[in-house]
Amino acid sequence: MNEYQKIADLLYPNVKDYTFYLNKYKKRENVKGEVTRYAPSPTGYMHIGNFFQMFISYNLAKNTNGVFIRRLEDTDRKREKEGAFEVIEMVMDKFGIYPDEYETLNGEIKGYYGPYIQTERLDIYHSFAKYLVSIGKAFPCFCKAFENKEEILKDRETKFLDNDATEYDACRNLSFDEVKKHIDNGEKFAIRLKTSGDGIKRVTFTDLIKGEITANANAKDVILVKSDGIPPYTFCHIIDDKLMGVTTVVRGEEYISSTPVHLEIIDALGFDRFKYCHNPLICKIPENGNKRKISKRYDPEADMRYYFENGYPIESVLEYLLNLISSSFEEWRRNNPELSWKEFKFGINDITAVSPIFDLVKLNDISKNIISKMTAEEVFNNVLKWAKEYNNSWYELLLNNKDYAIKMFNIDRNIEKPRKDIYKWSSIPELYKYFYDEFYNPSSIEDYDLPNNYKCAKELLNEYLTIFDENDAKDTWFNKIKELGAKYGFAKEVKEFKKNKEAYIGHCGDVCTLIRVAVTGRTQTPDLYEILKLFGKEKIKNRFNKFYEFI
């Protein structure tokens, strides 16, 4: 037994040989497509950039008939945020993105390559750490870690000053006896990689989005296992990805610069390298004009829960993201207006290399189109679902008279050119409240900027009530309005009015506006004919009477 093996045994006396795990987790024989994973750490509530990356990963697996894994990377106990993983589970669930393999916090496991929670895999990591020590590619370190971020920042400043390309640790050449002395003292140890980097060597790897990247090879004795016995992301993701048979690592482009470290570890372990796909980061442009990563601290839309609270249909968010991921999505959508986004297959080459700027206006536009294609029933169900969680009074209101609500949502819908004014469910109350008597709230007629017609408003409206028939066809209905208006001095045709403005007090459109205002309290509403039909004579009469108080 050589010196390295003796140290390894001293450090990890009771650990299985790493080959045990290599044998236990067999290669996936029947999977031809890409095996990808989403590996969130529960350090914050789900961020849109995080979701973006997850969504790319998911699609890559789906589009190639591969496997999509969700793995919880909970190795940073200090930064762990309670409830964060539950939010991730909830968000994925609501968006209908189901991993093929996963583990939930209440212990439900799906897949043969688990556990899928990293803190449940510590023995595995220790085996591989022991192996690296035993072949002299890693070593125990007894130095003191930095306590906080300030210390790190301060240390960084001095490092920048001398710009040393290599960073070898003081403990890298400890003998067995020296190690034993520390251990016997009861000191805790971390494991560091004994880098073969010299600050001159370079590495090249291929990124599926950016192409070939050449960078400085790692030349730091990086931490493989922290002194609390838990490895950092750097080490465990490699072992997990290997054992779980991951083929392509999809992650944010902030990881490009740490890839050389990962490569050295992979090589040291004797694994095959993975394919990499570093996706761009979603950005914002704040006041100062400089692009920056979208952040939950400043941008409410960065938190995925924003879309639930505001009631965006999940398809809207997904399609917007697809639009950012692949430039060919929009054209595909135009050519396939009826298909689900799930039918859209994009290649990895379609993914843009540029960090896109998040555009809420564009998202809203996509959302308007999606909602305009829904049936009234679908709208009703969606609004109801939203209201149940975020607007109790509207939940009651809608549920109270479902038929009425559906008829209301059906106005200007299910036609060739449907109305497109809803992009999120939370705007429904403001948009539709006047359909309910308790919210019918007209103000003084002068406030509506009508032509002079308010002088005869009451008589006209009263007479309209006598001729209104909810069974009239639209043409008949409109003709009646024209005739009635003519009696009071309104032009029957707009063109006629424009030609000879002096002869009339307004035109038939003005009569409509008056009726519209009287019955809804607004100058802007969907189709008036449909509204009147839905309301019926009695309701119209009541509203007219209330409106008279403001004349």
Next chain:
RNA sequence: GGUCCCAUGGUCAAGUGGUUAAGACACCACCCUUUCACGGUGGUAACAGGGGUUCGAGUCCCCUUGGGACUACCA
């Protein structure tokens, strides 16, 4: 400081050596029109700068500039 990534209108973008430099969103105008929408037509608006290579450069190379990421016993 160092390393890496990125660079076409306000935004998303097409473009793979020869184009009048697409399209979408937003904006503006007009048309349609009972309001608002929808729809239609048109418009404003871009290859960051400088050098090369080439008969020819948005496209290839170099430099500059600008922006971003990383540089932890975080991920």
